[in-house]
Amino acid sequence: TASGAEILAGALQDYDRGLVMGARTFGKGVVQTVIPLPYNRRLRFTTGSWLTPLGRSLQRARDAQGRPIEEDLDTLPRVITPMGRTLINGGGIFPDLEIENDTLKTMERELIATANEVRVLLGLRLAEFGFEVATILLGNDQKPSLPEEHFERFLGQLEEEGLPGELLSDEDVRSYLHWQARINIAQRMNDVGSEADFRKERDRVLAEAVQLLLLSDRQTQLFQRLDDRVSGVRNEGAGSERNLRPY
Known part of the structure; x- marks a missing residue:
C-alpha cells in the first residue's frame, strides 16, 4: 500500500539504513475509521496519522479537491539522522537523490x-x-x-x-x-x-542505484558516493541539476 511503502522508506532514511532514490512519494499518512450509514453511505473519520521514527509526518497538505498545495521547500522543517544527514519533514518521503522517471514516448x-x-x-x-x-x-x-x-x-x-x-x-x-x-x-x-x-536500459532509478552499489563496499562509502554524485551533477549545469538532485 502507499502508506506501507512510505513508512518503510521513511524508516530506512531515519535510521541511516539505506538511500531512497526516485521521486517524492504521494504523501498518504492518515488513519481513517469508516462508519457505515443508511442508503449505502459511509462516513470517514481521520483518527490517526503515520509518522516516521524521527517524527516526520507522511501526510501531504492538499486542497479541497485533493491536489497538493504548492510549497516552498526551503521553508519546510528538517530533522537530523544519527549519522548527521538532513531530511525534510514536509509530507511524503523526499528521496535522498531525486531522479525523474522516463515517460513513454x-x-x-x-x-x-x-x-x-x-x-x-x-x-x-x-x-x-x-x-x-x-x-x-x-x-x-x-x-x-x-x-x-x-x-x-x-x-x-x-x-x-x-x-x-x-x-x-x-x-x-x-x-x-x-x-x-x-x-x-x-x-x-x-x-x-x-x-x-x-x-x-530504461529504468534510470535502477541504473543509478546499481551504479552506486557497485562503487561502494560499505554503508559510509555509499553515502559518500551519493555526495560525490550530487556534486558532479551540480558541476554539469543547472539543466542537469533539475533532473537529478538531492532534496
Missing part, C-alpha cells in the same frame, strides 16, 4: 491505447511469449536473449490479433516491445541478473 503510448481499443491483452501476450522463448532457450542451455526470428514471429501474432502493421513497424514501438519481451524471458528463466540488466 508518443508511439509507445499509442501502442498501449490501440491494444486496449482492439482488446489485445498486451501484457498477457508478452508473458506468454516470454515463457515460450524461455522454454526454448533453457532446452538449449542458453542465456536470456531474444532471437530476431522469434521476435518477428511475435510481431506477426500481434498483427493477426488486430494491432496495425504500420504501428508495429514503428522503430519506437519495436524497441519497446523488444525490451519488454527480453524482461519477460529473463523472468521466466529465473535469471535475476539478466532481468536487472535489461531493466536498467
Whole structure:
C-alpha cells in the first residue's frame, strides 16, 4: 500500500539504513475509521496519522479537491539522522537523490491505447511469449536473449490479433516491445541478473542505484558516493541539476 511503502522508506532514511532514490512519494499518512450509514453511505473519520521514527509526518497538505498545495521547500522543517544527514519533514518521503522517471514516448503510448481499443491483452501476450522463448532457450542451455526470428514471429501474432502493421513497424514501438519481451524471458528463466540488466536500459532509478552499489563496499562509502554524485551533477549545469538532485 502507499502508506506501507512510505513508512518503510521513511524508516530506512531515519535510521541511516539505506538511500531512497526516485521521486517524492504521494504523501498518504492518515488513519481513517469508516462508519457505515443508511442508503449505502459511509462516513470517514481521520483518527490517526503515520509518522516516521524521527517524527516526520507522511501526510501531504492538499486542497479541497485533493491536489497538493504548492510549497516552498526551503521553508519546510528538517530533522537530523544519527549519522548527521538532513531530511525534510514536509509530507511524503523526499528521496535522498531525486531522479525523474522516463515517460513513454508518443508511439509507445499509442501502442498501449490501440491494444486496449482492439482488446489485445498486451501484457498477457508478452508473458506468454516470454515463457515460450524461455522454454526454448533453457532446452538449449542458453542465456536470456531474444532471437530476431522469434521476435518477428511475435510481431506477426500481434498483427493477426488486430494491432496495425504500420504501428508495429514503428522503430519506437519495436524497441519497446523488444525490451519488454527480453524482461519477460529473463523472468521466466529465473535469471535475476539478466532481468536487472535489461531493466536498467530504461529504468534510470535502477541504473543509478546499481551504479552506486557497485562503487561502494560499505554503508559510509555509499553515502559518500551519493555526495560525490550530487556534486558532479551540480558541476554539469543547472539543466542537469533539475533532473537529478538531492532534496
